[in-house]
Amino acid sequence: MTAESAEKLLAPVLSAFWDDPTSWTLDTYRAHEGYEGLRKALAMEPDDVIAYVKDSGLRGRGGAGFPTGMKWQFIPQGDGKPHYLVVNADESEPGTCKDIPLLFANPHALIEGIVIACHAIRSNHAFIYLRGEVVPVLRRLHTAVRQAYEAGYLGKDVLGSGLDVDITVHAGAGAYICGEETALLDSLEGRRGQPRLRPPFPAVAGLYACPTVVNNVESIASVPAIMNRGKEWFRTMGSEKSPGFTLYSLSGHVAAPGQYEAPLGITLRQLLEMSGGMRPGHRLKFWTPGGSSTPLLTDEHLDVPLDYEGVGAAGSMLGTKALQCFDETTCVVRAVTRWTEFYAHESCGKCTPCREGTYWLVQLMRDIEAGKAAMSDLDKIADIADNINGKAFCALGDGAASPIFSSLKYFREEYEQHVTGRGCPFDPAKSTLWADDRTAHLEVNA
Known part of the structure; x- marks a missing residue:
């Protein structure tokens, strides 16, 4: 692939100026047409903004891919209750690292998107639920919010439109389960983060039992460019x-x-x-x-x-x-075992299939990896995964079952080698997957 063809494939919008030394500042953001989309949105009726985002085809970037505009449309109007926007920045999925870099390099894209979304769903208060471990991002986000208040993009009468919008930045306490939207809402309200029974859905009774939209960081941060450059432009990609x-x-x-x-x-x-x-x-x-x-x-x-x-x-x-x-140096069984340990550790324990199922999956996966399992245990882990999949309170159970099902589908022979060979056929010294600290130390001293 040539450099020219690669450039055509790439579409830097959110990351267009991440390489700028001061990419996170308000001045840099405004120099790249920042808050222009907000001005255009404020000149439109809220329902027209919802229809515009819906017509653009923007789908949620948090995992499920649900149409963003349709999610906004679910908020009941004229109900006399406060409406809330909650941004899910509790990025904790193993391997996922897009929202945190986005917030670190370009937080104003999110803030502008929040104000547009609040205008659309008739909300005056938004919350950003951030993964608490990323303190540098938390500090930078606080700075960006303060800059937006000082510039008149937040607070009373935003840009003279009559819209009042406040943002509260909330740092979570490191629970993976709080990435599930209803567990996140319970955590925001000061309770233990556990999924809620639905219905009612957040659009009807979410934060503080009021209509609430919960969106991913990237979903909201994509809205300003759509409003500024047009839905037709967005659909060209x-x-x-x-x-x-x-x-x-x-x-x-x-x-x-x-x-x-x-x-x-x-x-x-x-x-x-x-x-x-x-x-x-x-x-x-x-x-x-x-x-x-x-x-x-x-x-x-x-x-x-x-x-x-x-x-x-x-x-x-x-x-x-x-x-x-x-x-090819990676042992599939070892990788799936580590993922399964993660899900067992992060299970909130509210429902039996996930709480008990992930525990037993870990015990069996460890035995298989160590060569202590029988061939019948391969069918047993598939059966346990089947008892979790689609039967847990939230999607964490489905996530725990997915690596089991798919790895058995494509690499069952490798599982069988662990059983018949009484251990892992892979040499851990040749793999860089979760390298042992002692091994790394020896390599450095060599």
Whole structure:
């Protein structure tokens, strides 16, 4: 692929000026047409803004891909209750790292999108629920919010429009389950983060039992460009059912990991060609299209279009576009075991299938990895995963079952080798996956 063709494939919008030394400041943002989309939105009626975003085809960038404008449309009007916008910035999915870099490099895109969304759903108060561990991002976000207040983009009578908007930045306490929208709302209200029974849905009874829209960071941050450049421009990128640009997080055994902003529908093969491919001397073995909670794919799926329909047709989900790539030195059983340990640790324990199922999956996966399992245990983990999938209170259970199902589908022979060979056939010294600290120390001293 030539540099010219690669440039055509990439679509830097959100990341257009991340390389600027002061990309996060208000001055830099305004120098790149910042807050122009807000001015255009404020000149429109709220319902017209909702219709405009709906017509653009923007789909939620948080995993499910639900149409953003349609989500806003669900908010009941004339109900006499306060309406709230909650931005889900609790990015904790293994392999997902797009929202945190976006907030660190360009927080004003989110703030502008928040004000537009608040105007559309008739809200006067928005909340940003940020993953608490990322303190530098929290500080930068607070600074950006303060700058927006001082410039008149937040607070009373935004830009003389009569709209009042306040933003509260809330730092979470490190619970993966709070990435689930209703658990996030419970956490915001000061309770333990656990999923709620639905209905009622957040659009009817969300934060403080009031109508609430919960959107992902990238979803809201994409709105200003749509309002400023037009819905037709947005639809020139991507596919018919999955239009627009998005951030792909490329990580793992690749030559150049990082964020790649491109139209939806690009393939992993194209992204790898642009990023220098897998690490020298190695080949792709398996990868996740949307983080560890999405069914893994293999090198046979390099040309699958990375949009919601294409990945779905391949038997997986686009999710958060977290493309974790693993080469032939990686033990699939070991990787799935580590993911399963994560889900067991992060289960909130509210429902039995997830609480008990993930615990027993971990015990069996550890036995398989160590060569202590019987061949019947392979069917047993598939059965346990089936008892979790679709039967848990929230999607965490489905996420825990996905790596089990997909790895057994594509790599059952490798599982069987662990059983018959009484242990892992892979040499851990040749793998860089979760390298042991002692091994790394020896390599440095060598």
